[in-house]
Amino acid sequence: MADSLLPDIAGDLQLTAIDLNLVLYIVGIIVIAYLLVYVLSHILVLISERVGHHRTSIAMIIPLLKILIYAFAIYYIVAAILQPSFSQMIAFAGLFGAAVGIGLKDIFLEIVGGLVIILEKPYQIGDMVTLGNSYGEVKDIGLRSTKLRTPADELVSVPNDTIFNQPVNSGNAGDIPMMILIDLFIHAESDASLAAQILREALVTSKYVIVSQKYPYTVLIENFPFYTRVRAKGYVYDLRLEFEFKSEVTRRTLAEFRRLGIESPVCFPFPEGIAN
Amino acid sequence: MNIPATPRLQQAMIGYERELKEINKVIEGPKTAAPPHIAIIAEPLKGRTTIVDEISRVHGDRVYRITLDRVMTATSMPDLSPGRDRIILIDNCEFLATRKIGGFDLLNHFLKTQVGSKNLFITTWNSFAWQYLDQVMNLGKNYPVQITLPRMDTPVIKEVILSRYGQGEIQCVDEGRTERSHWYSIVHHETTLPFIGKEVTVPWITLNFSVMRSRLPGENRVQVSLEDVIFEKINRIADGNPGIALDLFQDSLEDHTISPRMIRENDCSLSLDINESFLLSLILSMNCLQSSEISAMVGRDVDIDRIIYRLLHAGIITEEEAHYRISPSYLTCVAEYLKRNRRVW
Numbered sequence: 001m002a003d004s005l006l007p008d009i010a011g012d013l014q015l016t017a018i019d020l021n022l023v024l025y026i027v028g029i030i031v032i033a034y035l036l037v038y039v040l041s042h043i044l045v046l047i048s049e050r051v052g053h054h055r056t057s058i059a060m061i062i063p064l065l066k067i068l069i070y071a072f073a074i075y076y077i078v079a080a081i082l083q084p085s086f087s088q089m090i091a092f093a094g095l096f097g098a099a100v101g102i103g104l105k106d107i108f109l110e111i112v113g114g115l116v117i118i119l120e121k122p123y124q125i126g127d128m129v130t131l132g133n134s135y136g137e138v139k140d141i142g143l144r145s146t147k148l149r150t151p152a153d154e155l156v157s158v159p160n161d162t163i164f165n166q167p168v169n170s171g172n173a174g175d176i177p178m179m180i181l182i183d184l185f186i187h188a189e190s191d192a193s194l195a196a197q198i199l200r201e202a203l204v205t206s207k208y209v210i211v212s213q214k215y216p217y218t219v220l221i222e223n224f225p226f227y228t229r230v231r232a233k234g235y236v237y238d239l240r241l242e243f244e245f246k247s248e249v250t251r252r253t254l255a256e257f258r259r260l261g262i263e264s265p266v267c268f269p270f271p272e273g274i275a276n
Numbered sequence: 277m278n279i280p281a282t283p284r285l286q287q288a289m290i291g292y293e294r295e296l297k298e299i300n301k302v303i304e305g306p307k308t309a310a311p312p313h314i315a316i317i318a319e320p321l322k323g324r325t326t327i328v329d330e331i332s333r334v335h336g337d338r339v340y341r342i343t344l345d346r347v348m349t350a351t352s353m354p355d356l357s358p359g360r361d362r363i364i365l366i367d368n369c370e371f372l373a374t375r376k377i378g379g380f381d382l383l384n385h386f387l388k389t390q391v392g393s394k395n396l397f398i399t400t401w402n403s404f405a406w407q408y409l410d411q412v413m414n415l416g417k418n419y420p421v422q423i424t425l426p427r428m429d430t431p432v433i434k435e436v437i438l439s440r441y442g443q444g445e446i447q448c449v450d451e452g453r454t455e456r457s458h459w460y461s462i463v464h465h466e467t468t469l470p471f472i473g474k475e476v477t478v479p480w481i482t483l484n485f486s487v488m489r490s491r492l493p494g495e496n497r498v499q500v501s502l503e504d505v506i507f508e509k510i511n512r513i514a515d516g517n518p519g520i521a522l523d524l525f526q527d528s529l530e531d532h533t534i535s536p537r538m539i540r541e542n543d544c545s546l547s548l549d550i551n552e553s554f555l556l557s558l559i560l561s562m563n564c565l566q567s568s569e570i571s572a573m574v575g576r577d578v579d580i581d582r583i584i585y586r587l588l589h590a591g592i593i594t595e596e597e598a599h600y601r602i603s604p605s606y607l608t609c610v611a612e613y614l615k616r617n618r619r620v621w
Contacts, residue, residue, distance in 0.1 A: 051616075177618070201377045204412045205573075207554035210618050211411040237618040241550070252575070256377050 016081055026077050033073035037066050048126075056174050059125035063118050063141040070143070106161070110144045113160030117141055122163055123170045128178055128239045130169040131158040137240065151243060171239065177210050178239035182232040182249055187263035192221045192228045195262050202253040203234045208245035210237040227265030290439060291432040291518065292327055295423050299331060302421050303363060303396065311396040313418065315369075317406045318425035319611065320563050321519020321604060324400040327425070328367045331398060339363045340395075344371040347562070347569045348382055356389050365398045370405035370562050375573045380413060387418050404561040404611070404620045411621060426477050427516025429463045434507040436518045437525050448502045449535045460484060461508065464516065502536075509539050515608045523604035542591075544609035551578050552587065556602065556610055557619045559593060564601040 016022060041062050048058035078084065084092055097108075116122075118141065123129045127138050129148070134156045136148035145157040162168075172178035182203070186195050200219045204211055211217055217234035236245040257264075295316075302312055318324045325343075332339045340358040348371050356364060373383040390397050401409075403424070409415040416422060428436070438446070461484060464477045510528075514521035528539045548556065551574070558573055559565050570580050584600060587593045592606045602610050614620040 198377060201380065205375045205377060205379060207550065207574075210621065211408075212621055213411075244550075252377060 016083060018081075022080060025080055029073050029076050029080075033069050036069050040065055040069075055176055056124045056126035060118075060121070060174075062125060063114070067115070067118070067143065106159075107144060109161040109164070110159045113163055114141065114143045114145075117146070117160055117163060121174065122168045124174045126176070126239075127174060128171040128242065132162050132166055134158055171242075176239060177215050177235040177237050178242060179215075179233060180236050180242060180245055182234075182246055184230045184232075184250065184253060184257075185227045185265050185268065186230060186257070187265050188223070188226060188228055190228065190262045192223075192230065194260065195228075195230045195257065196221050198256045198260070198262075199230050199232050199249070199253050202249045202256065203232045206234075206245060206249050206252075208236045208238075208241045208248060210235050226267040290436045291428045292323060292425065295425060296327065296330060298421075298423060299327070299398065300334070303331075303335060303398075307361075309394070311394065312420040313390060313397040314399065314421040314423065315406070315416075315419035316398065316400040316423050316425070317403045318400070319403045319517060320560070320602070320607060321523070322403075322425045322517050323519065324425065325367055328365055328398075328400055331363070331365060335363055339365050341365045342367070344368040346566070347371050347374055350382060350385075353382065353386075356386070356393070358395075360394060362395045363398060364393070364395050367400045368402070368563065369399040370402040373405070373409055374569070375408075375558060375561075379573070383409070383413075383415075387415075390418065402561055402563055404557070407621050408561060426466065427464045428511070428518050428521075429516065430461060430504075430507050430511040433511045433514065433516070433518055433521045434503070437507070437510075437522055440522075445532055446529070447533045448506060449533055450502055505536050506534060506539065509536055513539070513541050513608065517608070520604050520607055527605070540605075542605050542609060544612070546592075546609060546613045548613070552583050553614060553617065553619045555580065555583050556587070556592070557614050559600055559602055560607075560610060560614065560620060564596075564599040566598055567600070570600070 044058055044062050044065070048055045051058060075089075078089070078092065082088070082092070123131075123138055123146075125138050125141060128136070129138055131146060131148060134148050134150060136150035136154075136156065138146060139149045139155070140147040141160075143160075145159050146162075148156045148158060150156055182199070184195070184199060186192065196219045200217075203209060203217055203219070209217070211234070215235035217232065220231045220233075222229045222231065232249065234249075236242055299314060299316075302314055305312070316324055316327060328341070328343075332341050338361070340362045342354045342356075342365070344367065346352075358364065369386075372386050373380050399419070406415065460481050463480050463482055465480050466475055467478050468475050510521050510524050513524060524539060525534070528534050530538060555570060555574060558570060562569075567580065567584065570584075574580055584593070588595060588600075591603055592610065593600050594603045611620070
């Protein structure tokens, strides 16, 4: 098999004379590929926004589509310039990969990272993730980087190879609802059971909550030396409303605490303590 | 074309005979220390009250009936201790709980009373409110017998509607622009799941061979009943809900005449913000609400007057004696929209 391929690979490559037509052809392919990616991505984003809780499944077609379109574009450009045979094309792909691997190691690693993200799905478009030092909603998974929209509405590009050397935290793992943790602290002498009941009712009556067997909720009490922590875990029906959900439940609970005389602690925990 | 009359006998019960039989079986069953309380669960306009009326009629003096027509408070709650060996029939139990902090106290109190009573409780619940309360406070565990009213198929819907009219009272017209019937119909079969024994409704497609034949070349003379075309369209819009179907039928009538073209279908492409969706989910779950009741649940930070105005203007809700309810013609659209966006579960 290898013997039969060798003469074919070793055969002369027919390099097409580069003229204006060829340049226009290549530019045309690039423009068409770009426009196709742009239009199809926008259509898929529009569709995904309309289908409710299947949003992420549709959005995940976008990166795959990008890779396919750009791969076809590269194939047509190479074929137009070199007119290689099938064996030459495979050999060229191997050599190109090796050259890229040696010379552009970082970019190559990022592209491989992109492929791993698409195939293994450690996170998906629409997920709320922590990548490196950034937290936000995944807006796009490109060949080289992943774009996150942070809670401060900043667009952050994180290289795809981050998944190889840093942990990835996904708050919802491809689903639209996301578990939210709400911590409130009350005075050690206050009625913790009443506080827990109020927090529970504030949680389940929130306009942002979803409760089911798949999305359960719980309220926990933990006593500390100078205060009592009341913690609620529940799901927001759309991860984009994470902060609104937290804020609404906290605001209504605190108002009820005040009304019923449940006091705030004198000593507050450090922020690190809140995160634990 | 005149529609033939259907006997008026038992007209209201058409389609729910099996459910009534099941309820009567429980009522007439042996008395136990812990009566098997019954929950009748259905979407708005699906016929809960009709079933309750029939139970009242059949069991007469044994029945102590309470109809809740607004959100209950501790002071407005009716007496639940009418004596021994009674059937306590409570319609619209969704009014026992509200979606706010402290809004479950009355329902908890009611459930405690029910658990401690030797009387049989038959309660009716809006299915959306039931689903919410079941997830939030395990409501279902208080009711050993749960009866969910099924979707009705087209022939039953047709019978339900026509039973309200006399012979020849309604005329179907073609207007020369008859819409064609679908070559398939969706019917719903009840089936019991293995192992867990739970009953579910499975949608099933049946083929309308006469319609298929009529579409073949050279078979143009095969006639599809105009009545069937009309009721198929009505039931497709009503999604098996007899209340919506009846409302749609009555709205489409002009001088006791109906044609397929006169049956108007709403545009279901709703676009609602979070507060509008929440408000609609509350009204959908409670059947009807007053402005003050909505305000207590939505909160003071939301301008509900503006939302109500917009929803009224769009025809999605209607106002009747200061009570807001979802317009029957929008009921299916709204429920579908809210389910799709997980505002109701």
